[in-house]
Amino acid sequence: MASTEGLVPITRVFLASYYDKYPFSPLSDNVSRLTAQIRSISDDLSNDFPLDQEETLLASEAAEQPPNKIDENFWKNREQIEEIIFLLESSNWPDLVRKQGTADDAHLAGLFGQWKERFQKTLKTLQFFQSRNSEFVFNMVMTYMPQDFRGTLIRQQRERSERNKIAEVDAVVNSGGSIRDRYALLWRQQMDRRRQLAQLGSATGVYKTLVKYLVGVPQVLLDFIRQINDDEGPMDEQRRRYGPPLYSLTKMVLNIRLLLSLSLRHFETRKLEREQITVLEEAVDVYTSEFERFVEFLGEVFANSPFFITAEAAGAMGGENNDYxxxxxxxxxxxxxxxxxxxxxxxxxxxxxxxxxxxxxxxxxxxxxxxxxxxxxxxxxxxxxxxxxxxxxxxxxxxxxxxxxxxxxxxxxxxxxxxxxxxxxxxxxxxxxxxxxxxx
CATH class of the missing domain: 2.60.120.680 (GOLD domain)
Structure with a gap:
């Protein structure tokens, strides 16, 4: 069990100073330009062809401000990437593209295959990032837990709960649930994890059967896991600093999916013009490269970020925990x-x-x-x-x-x-x- 003697949880002021060392190079101007162009093409198509229910929902979502939470945006991007990969499966191509009867159709089939590979690569990058961060936080918490039955019990409960969550997702898939249904469940599960983390920090809720054993757990650890996801807590500095570029990427991927959905559904009636295909091709390239750059950057920031600091360091920055x-x-x-x-x-x-x-x-x-x-x-x-x-x-x-x-x-x-x-x-x-x- 690592010692927390003399330590306090990170403060917002301290995180602001830490993030000063990690400025994110602004997104390419092409992100906003291409997002606007794609939306304009989609609007033209929707004026001529009524949107179905799913496209109406998607168009509304693409026009709204993205959610303000970093992890919620990551899940939203992951959902849209999977939806796009599904659209680009050859079984979903228009008949003309599958038959490749003309040079233009053959060219478009080749582009669809390339785009699918790009999005699959981006999806793997995001999945690795989320999985690594999850394990990092959990293992950090367990480092400061007493290395006896208390830690073992929590690990066993977590493993059992994660198996149950996987079974829930499998049940949705096996019952014919959509990608949207699956991600709605995944996000609810993520919120469950947050609530459970806060309950451990408070030694309440479903952890009440353990509370009499938690006296040996450092209070600084309980304070940290109780406050980590507070809306106005230290992590809000992360949202303020790195949220805006992620929000732009969320809007971009939503609009890419909207245009692809409309284009494929109405391909037999109106093929995309060559200039429009060029815009979409550039958008796929810019989104996947910029999103991967952002994910890799934030992975480095998270990997080096402290969770505890000395009380002296917190006080020196004007951020001493007022609860003490x-x-x-x-x-x-x-x-x-x-x-x-x-x-x-x-x-x-x-x-x-x-x-x-x-x-x-x-x-x-x-x-x-x-x-x-x-x-x-x-x-x-x-x-x-x-x-x-x-x-x-x-x-x-x-x-x-x-x-x-x-x-x-x-x-x-x-x-x-x-x-x-x-x-x-x-x-x-x-x-x-x-x-x-x-x-x-």
């Missing part, structure tokens, strides 16, 4: 934190350590419950610590008090670095399986 406070407890005095718990199965969590003092200096710590009549019940008996991390699942609503006691000291004050959380209960997932996997 330094408290001076004078000799002969106590420091108390009172919490009002409104829901049972909430979690009271603490993380504290002495940040100055002599060798072997410690401080008393206890946790008690006060009922409506003022009666006290000891939850965690008094004990002296140099540092401690832990959490407690509440079985009663009401007032709780955490007490740090320096009353036994006659001369020395104690300086605490302390964090206290009261985490409301998280609803269980519909499935009893649990797992971990990273995202954006």
């Amino acid at each position: 406070r330094e408290i001076s407890v004078s000799a002969g005095r106590t420091y108390e934190v009172s919490l009002t718990v409104e829901s049972i199965n909430s979690y009271i969590a603490w993380d504290f350590s002495l940040v100055q003092g002599k060798i072997n200096m410690d401080i008393g710590f206890s946790l008690e419950y006060i009922d409506s009549s003022g009666q006290k019940m000891m939850i965690l008996p008094y004990k002296r610590y140099e540092a401690d991390q832990g959490n407690f699942c509440t079985c009663m609503t009401g007032n709780y008090k955490l007490i740090w006691d320096n009353s036994y000291s006659s001369f020395f004050k104690k300086v605490l670095r302390v964090k206290v959380d009261c985490i409301p209960p998280v609803s269980d997932s519909a499935t009893s399986e649990t797992e971990l996997q990273g995202s954006d």
